[in-house]
Amino acid sequence: MIESVLIANRGEIACRIIKTARRLGVRTIAVYSEADAGAPHVRLADEAVLIGPAPARESYLVADRILAAAKATGAAAIHPGYGFLSENAQFAQAVIDAGLVWVGPPPSAILAMGLKDAAKALMQKAGVPVTPGYLGQDQDPERLRREADAIGYPVLIKAVAGGGGKGMRKVERGEDFDAALTSCRREAAASFGDDRVLIEKYITRPRHIEVQVFADRHGQVVHLFERDCSVQRRHQKVIEEAPAPGMTQAARAAVTEAAVRAARAVNYEGAGTIEFIADGSEGLQPDRIWFMEMNTRLQVEHPVTEKVTGQDLVEWQLRVASGEPLPLKQDEITLTGWAMEARLYAESPEAGFLPSTGPLRRFRLPHDVRIDTGVEEGGEVTPFYDPMIAKLIVSGPTRQAAARRLAKACRAVEVYPVKTNAGFLARVLDHPDFLSGTADTGFIERHAEALVPAAAAPPAAAQQAAARLRVARSAGVSADPWRGAVGFRIGGPRPIVVALKARDEILQVTIDDQPAPEAVLIDDAYVAFVDGEAHGFGEPRVSGALDGGVAGGGVLSPMPGKVVALLVEAGASVELGQPLITVEAMKMEHTLTAPVAGVVAEALARVGDQVTEGQLLVRLEKVD
Numbered sequence: 001m002i003e004s005v006l007i008a009n010r011g012e013i014a015c016r017i018i019k020t021a022r023r024l025g026v027r028t029i030a031v032y033s034e035a036d037a038g039a040p041h042v043r044l045a046d047e048a049v050l051i052g053p054a055p056a057r058e059s060y061l062v063a064d065r066i067l068a069a070a071k072a073t074g075a076a077a078i079h080p081g082y083g084f085l086s087e088n089a090q091f092a093q094a095v096i097d098a099g100l101v102w103v104g105p106p107p108s109a110i111l112a113m114g115l116k117d118a119a120k121a122l123m124q125k126a127g128v129p130v131t132p133g134y135l136g137q138d139q140d141p142e143r144l145r146r147e148a149d150a151i152g153y154p155v156l157i158k159a160v161a162g163g164g165g166k167g168m169r170k171v172e173r174g175e176d177f178d179a180a181l182t183s184c185r186r187e188a189a190a191s192f193g194d195d196r197v198l199i200e201k202y203i204t205r206p207r208h209i210e211v212q213v214f215a216d217r218h219g220q221v222v223h224l225f226e227r228d229c230s231v232q233r234r235h236q237k238v239i240e241e242a243p244a245p246g247m248t249q250a251a252r253a254a255v256t257e258a259a260v261r262a263a264r265a266v267n268y269e270g271a272g273t274i275e276f277i278a279d280g281s282e283g284l285q286p287d288r289i290w291f292m293e294m295n296t297r298l299q300v301e302h303p304v305t306e307k308v309t310g311q312d313l314v315e316w317q318l319r320v321a322s323g324e325p326l327p328l329k330q331d332e333i334t335l336t337g338w339a340m341e342a343r344l345y346a347e348s349p350e351a352g353f354l355p356s357t358g359p360l361r362r363f364r365l366p367h368d369v370r371i372d373t374g375v376e377e378g379g380e381v382t383p384f385y386d387p388m389i390a391k392l393i394v395s396g397p398t399r400q401a402a403a404r405r406l407a408k409a410c411r412a413v414e415v416y417p418v419k420t421n422a423g424f425l426a427r428v429l430d431h432p433d434f435l436s437g438t439a440d441t442g443f444i445e446r447h448a449e450a451l452v453p454a455a456a457a458p459p460a461a462a463q464q465a466a467a468r469l470r471v472a473r474s475a476g477v478s479a480d481p482w483r484g485a486v487g488f489r490i491g492g493p494r495p496i497v498v499a500l501k502a503r504d505e506i507l508q509v510t511i512d513d514q515p516a517p518e519a520v521l522i523d524d525a526y527v528a529f530v531d532g533e534a535h536g537f538g539e540p541r542v543s544g545a546l547d548g549g550v551a552g553g554g555v556l557s558p559m560p561g562k563v564v565a566l567l568v569e570a571g572a573s574v575e576l577g578q579p580l581i582t583v584e585a586m587k588m589e590h591t592l593t594a595p596v597a598g599v600v601a602e603a604l605a606r607v608g609d610q611v612t613e614g615q616l617l618v619r620l621e622k623v624d
């Protein structure tokens with residue numbers, strides 16, 4: 001095993017790699033930009049080296065700085081993670097030339113798969129089915145247009161050097177082709193410095209199916225089954241799972257065999273992913289799955305494969321890079337249960353998925369699922385890098401079970417004031433079309449209205465939660481829950497009756513007799529987290545005064561109204577939550593309950609009395 005590894009990356013993937021390396025006793029070296037000086041990956045590593053200013057082009061993408069850092073720290077190997085320099089063959093070669101171990105495939109394999117047209121041509125030769133289309137060198141717009149016409153619309157124009165969902169245009173009709181080509185070329189030139197394109201038939205009901213492959217230096221190539229990454233937004237994956245829903249034995253055999261053949265064709269080594277596009281209009285058919293591209297690195301969504309196979313793919317990478325044989329043979333690799341991953345992005349779905357940056361005053365993710373993240377509470381999301389701030393990964397015995405768990409985990413996300421897509425993710429996971437297992441890549445767009453609710457008034461639950469906190473604070477409950485026990489009313493479109501109840505040292509709050517969600521005070525805002533979304537409220541306007549002098553607990557009228565029933569007498573012992581008095585207003589009856597268990601010290605109102613908002617109606621006393 002290599003003695004040490006430098007991780008040429010940041011964020012969640014750097015943390016992820018460091019964890020496995022540490023477990024294997026491999027010394028870890030992080031690199032970081034000025035913007036990441038306080039980032040978790042820097043602290044997690046045994047050593048860390050500053051490699052430049054915030055922009056990636058001046059730090060994480062500068063090969064020489066990274067090589068210098070490796071030299072200075074005596075690193076034995078470099079792991080590139082994904083993105084950045086991971087698929088840069090020149091960098092891989094430079095690492096090898098510097099006498100270091102490159103934790104990745106041979107530069108020749110990266111090169112062979114680097115351009116989509118050359119890769120497709122190569123795959124075609126190796127007998128791997130590829131999407132029908134035009135791969136020619138002739139880039140004359142007239143020629144491209146004729147090829148598109150011949151393929152038949154819709155077609156997809158793709159930058160041959162493209163990646164990350166960029167440099168792609170779907171063209172529905174011949175008359176739109178020229179404009180789409182021009183804009184695709186412009187984007188390709190700007191993003192990849194190469195404006196060449198290929199044209200593919202646009203597959204109907206497209207499902208993204210990919211196969212995890214692994215190869216070692218000793219000629220072994222295996223696959224670790226497939227993943228389905230069809231839930232995408234603008235060609236970017238949002239939810240991934242393993243296995244693929246509806247996968248048949250025949251289709252799996254076809255796709256995994258093709259993937260292994262593809263890896264062999266380029267003398268692959270290490271972790272790789274072969275991406276296929278499937279026509280899902282009639283389920284997954286073995287003859288309707290085509291090679292799309294190969295990603296010659298560890299994939300963002302590798303954890304779902306880890307969950308269903310029980311393997312640590314980063315460990316496999318480090319072993320293979322050290323020259324060891326693959327840990328398992330093909331027939332020893334098993335698939336158990338179902339795994340799902342959701343990508344948590346710092347973005348605002350309501351605002352057209354605009355990236356959201358700023359301090360993470362609150363960053364709490366559920367503890368009972370796997371979380372891969374590279375940020376923490378108190379940290380910051382800067383505008384310099386990818387907006388993905390965490391991955392939530394679950395598994396379960398069935399697809400339904402996994403989806404339910406993941407939806408629950410997404411709803412439990414508490415992030416503020418940076419906005420996230422957590423609520424959106426939960427709605428995707430709850431959607432019947434997703435649960436049916438037939439979602440294609442058009443799923444999000446098709447259901448945008450249901451998945452992305454317009455920025456409207458916060459839900460009642462959020463308002464209630466904020467009300468809860470306001471009352472708790474006004475009542476000074478932290479000092480003595482008993483003293484603060486009150487019935488109370490918060491103004492708004494509809495009066496809300498809030499009761500604080502102390503039981504077993506735990507403060508319970510009910511609002512209109514329903515348990516209220518919690519809210520927290522963050523800086524000067526009351527923030528309620530409801531189903532993955534954060535709702536911030538300004539300094540509260542509390543209507544109705546609290547009688548701080550009430551010893552024990554009291555019940556105040558939530559609104560101006562008439563007492564229609566008095567349910568207890570002075571001296572009566574009451575249970576927590578026991579109905580005490582009923583007030584009528586706006587043709588509605590509100591029964592106020594005991595905020596604490598105790599004894600009725602005084603009933604201050606009678607049936608028929610007109611009472612005002614905030615008027616003390618019943619006073620309770622604690623019994624020792």
Ligand code: ADP
Binds near residue numbers: 165
């Ligand atoms: P995956 O299939 O693993 O999701 P992607 O192609 O979406 O892979 O890319 C993985 C990561 O690398 C993403 O964070 C993406 O933003 C980044 N990335 C991919 N290609 C490029 C590129 N050409 N330039 C910059 N970043 C890229």
Ligand code: ADP
Binds near residue numbers: 163166232235292293
């Ligand atoms: P990138 O390098 O940006 O990841 P890909 O070639 O992998 O580019 O395509 C990204 C996504 O675009 C796919 O996951 C799929 O959703 C969609 N896509 C690609 N090719 C086709 C096609 N021929 N028909 C329909 N959708 C496609």
Ligand code: MG
Binds near residue numbers: 164275293
């Ligand atoms: Mg891709």
